[in-house]
Every structure is written in structure tokens, then in C-alpha cells.
């Protein structure tokens with residue numbers, strides 16, 4: 114043992130010397146760390162993510178080339194500093210995504226282009242555009258008798274309601290339809306799921322009530338000789354994908370009292386995700402790199418989560434793995450800070466409401482102090498801030514469900530800016546805080562540079578503070594953490610039930626991750642057996658059901 118220890122000590126000394134001698138570095142201070150946060154680095158990092166998305170079909174969705182390249186970039190750049198122990202943590206999750214186009218060219222009123230949404234788990238159209246007459250289905254398409262013979266080989270148009278989408282898709286296929294379109298029974302579009310992939314389903318998209326009714330009225334003047342022909346293309350991907358969390362922890366510092374901070378490294382399939390959450394990823398990445406110039410007393414662990422957009426899967430996986438050791442590893446985490454969207458173009462300076470003063474939902478003990486520390490930063494810089502709802506809609510959820518004090522910053526997603534917020538922060542009242550949220554327009558042009566820089570300095574301020582001292586935060590008290598964990602898990606379950614009821618409308622009050630009514634796995638997980646249910650669904654899907662790239 115002695116020999117080994119001596120050898121290790123020798124090795125450590127060599128490493129320290131080659132890494133520039135950590136012990137000769139000054140202890141970190143807020144001022145010094147903030148001083149190393151530069152806008153040009155934030156923009157260069159953002160541009161790297163943009164280039165990665167551009168080279169991989171315009172997205173960085175989990176398990177795809179764009180996400181893998183993001184993971185590699187984070188890993189390589191942080192490992193190269195020699196200051197961190199960096200690991201890639203793999204995990205496998207079911208991925209599904211799709212896109213569709215729909216238009217009519219044969220209508221007497223000229224070409225009309227619709228905005229279809231593929232239902233989750235729909236089959237695709239085999240890389241082909243189907244050009245087929247559309248035939249309206251009677252009633253609600255919940256019985257075989259509702260499908261007229263003319264549906265065979267053609268596209269069935271079905272009204273939403275009464276039975277689930279999977280039943281409509283199965284009956285359409287049984288009636289010989291080449292594809293089906295379900296239109297909404299209330300204003301607005303349809304985003305839904307078939308629940309699982311199956312060969313029994315016809316390819317199916319959802320369209321709005323208005324679009325459905327416009328097809329119906331065009332059908333009224335169609336005849337067997339002059340049918341209304343629609344052009345429908347559906348691309349659908351459903352497969353298990355391996356993806357990675359990247360975890361970089363300072364080699365120095367007290368490993369029993371660790372600060373963890375994180376953002377998610379994946380984007381939605383619909384766009385490059387440069388604000389969501391390129392901004393959070395690049396912000397903490399920049400702070401991590403700046404930190405390499407200093408000594409720390411407490412270890413600092415930077416986490417870049419995968420598959421957040423599919424229900425915070427990476428962070429949940431991580432916390433679950435820590436829990437396998439009992440409470441030991443979880444108890445070493447003194448605080449968790451989350452940064453998911455920190456440069457929204459019509460931003461507010463939002464701070465998670467850890468003390469529950471604004472939204473009546475407080476985080477675990479200590480979350481109030483984390484919130485106050487952020488508030489103090491903005492105050493000290495003469496800037497306003499507002500509380501941001503703190504109910505588990507981003508990667509901090511797994512941490513508060515383990516009683517770990519948490520906090521973070523959020524500049525806003527698709528929710529409109531209020532008049533009061535416009536008064537405080539400028540920008541446009543009534544317009545979304547991020548009009549490009551979860552869309553192709555979330556590019557490098559979708560960042561507010563001032564907000565990005567200020568928030569990254571706020572991250573640096575909190576990192577410097579907790580890397581040196583836990584003063585103000587409670588000691589780890591396991592019974593209290595367990596009590597808090599139970600409370601937050603119960604609340605998560607009741608929230609999820611609410612989400613299922615409200616569907617999409619409720620989904621977007623926080624940042625991404627919990628897309629109610631669309632992300633089947635999130636709901637399956639909540640709807641009872643949690644992991645067990647989810648595995649059962651995965652088991653039905655199998656390793657890889659079908660994959661259709663164009």
C-alpha cells in the first residue's frame with residue numbers, strides 16, 4: 114500500500130507540474146473568474162455548435178451525428194485542459210422524430226400548402242411522396258364501417274375524437290388506405306402519438322381544424338372524375354439510440370462536498386438549438402475553461418446532459434446511477450445549478466424561484482440561498498431580475514427529487530413577455546421571450562449577446578463562491594433531504610397528471626423537456642409503474658423497428 118501510495122503521489126506531482134502546477138495558482142475569486150468570461154468565447158462556442166448542426170441536417174438531437182459531435186467537442190476541449198477528469202457516460206433511449214409535407218396541386222383554387230405534423234411513431238412514406246386522392250371518412254373513424262370503400266389505395270381524412278389515434282391509424286390501414294390525415298376538432302394543430310410503433314398503422318399526420326375543413330370544402334366540388342389529389346410525404350425515425358452525458362470534474366477540491374452544474378447538450382430535431390440549450394452548454398463550458406486558471410477548495414463538476422428534450426433522460430439516468438450506491442454519492446452533492454436557455458432574444462433575467470415566494474413551490478432547503486445569491490449578483494450589477502417557475506421542467510428535476518438544493522437561470526422560451534417585463538428589461542411586450550423556441554430559427558442569430566454575457570458572469574460568480582465555501586447553505590442532513598425528496602417526487606407525479614390532462618397547452622411554461630401530449634415516454638413514466646412501464650413500451654418497440662431517412 115505504501116509503495117502504491119508513494120507511486121501515486123509521485124505520479125500526481127508529475128501531473129501537477131506538467132499541468133502548470135495547480136498549487137501555484139491563486140484560489141478562485143468571483144471577480145477574477147468573471148474577468149475571464151468573454152463574449153467572443155461565448156460566440157465562438159455557439160458558432161461551433163451551429164457549424165455542427167449545419168453539418169448534420171440542421172439539428173443536434175440526441176444520439177444523432179449533431180449531438181455526438183457536440184459531445185465530442187465538449188469532451189475534447191475540456192479534457193485538453195488537463196484540469197478535469199472527464200468522462201462520457203453512455204445510455205440508450207428510444208428516439209423518435211419525423212417531419213412531413215402536405216399540399217394539394219389539383220384543386221381548382223390552385224396549389225395549397227398545409228402544415229402537417231407526423232404523429233409520434235407513425236410509419237413514413239418510404240422516401241416517396243404519395244400523390245393520391247383524399248377521401249373523407251364518416252363519423253370519427255373509430256369503426257371499420259366508417260371507412261368507405263373509396264379509401265383503398267388513397268388518403269383517408271379523419272376527424273379527431275372519440276377513439277385514440279392508434280385506432281384511427283389501424284382502421285385506415287385495414288381499409289387499405291395508403292395514409293391518413295387526422296384533423297383537429299378544436300382550433301389549432303394536432304400533435305399526438307400512436308403510443309408505440311406498429312406495422313398495423315397507416316402513415317398518419319395531424320393538421321389543424323381550419324386546414325381539415327378547407328380540404329372538406331374542396332372535396333365538396335370534387336368528383337370521381339376530378340378527385341382532390343393530395344401530395345403527402347412523411348419521414349419517420351423510431352429507434353433506440355446510444356447517447357452520452359459528458360461529466361467534467363475538477364481534479365482538485367473536496368470530493369465529498371461537490372458543486373454540480375449542468376445544461377443540456379442536445380437540441381430538438383426541428384432545429385440547431387443554439388439558445389436552447391447551446392447557450393447554457395456554452396456558458397458553463399466557458400466558465401469551466403476559465404476556472405482552470407485557479408485553485409478551488411470544493412470540487413466542481415460540470416455536466417452536459419443528453420436527451421433532455423425527450424424528458425430529461427440524461428440527467429435522470431445520471432442521478433439514478435448515483436443512487437445505485439445508496440445515498441453516499443448523492444450526499445456528496447452540496448448544490449446543483451441548472452442553465453437551460455440563458456440568451457433568449459427577448460430575454461428576462463429569470464432566476465429559479467427556490468424560496469417559493471412567487472410560485473408557491475420551493476426547492477429543497479438551501480435553494481432559497483442559491484436564489485438569493487443570484488439575486489445579489491444582478492442587484493450588484495444594477496440589473497433587474499424576476500423569479501422563474503421552479504417546478505421540475507428541466508434537468509434540475511432529478512436533483513430536487515433527491516433533496517439536493519438547486520437553482521439556476523432562465524431567460525425564457527415561447528411565453529409572451531408581459532408589459533411589466535418589458536418595462537424592466539426592454540424588448541417587446543406581447544412577443545415570445547424566444548420566438549424561435551424549438552424551431553429551425555434557433556440559430557446563432559437567435560442570441561441576445563448582452564444577456565448571454567451577463568448570465569455567464571452570474572454563473573462564474575456562483576461557481577467562484579461555492580468552489581470556496583458552503584457558507585449559507587445547509588449541511589447535508591439526510592432525513593431532511595429524504596423528506597424533501599418525497600415531497601418533490603409526489604409533486605412531480607401530480608404535475609404529470611395535470612400535464613396529461615392539459616395536453617400541449619400546459620407544456621411550454623418552462624424550458625424544454627416536458628412536451629405534454631407529445632412526449633409519450635414522459636407520460637408513460639408518470640402513469641404508474643415509472644421505469645417498468647417505460648421498459649415495457651421499449652420492449653414492444655424492440656431494438657430497431659424501422660428507420661427511414663431521406
Ligand SMILES: [Zn+2]
Nearest residue numbers: 389390453625
Ligand atoms: Zn432546453
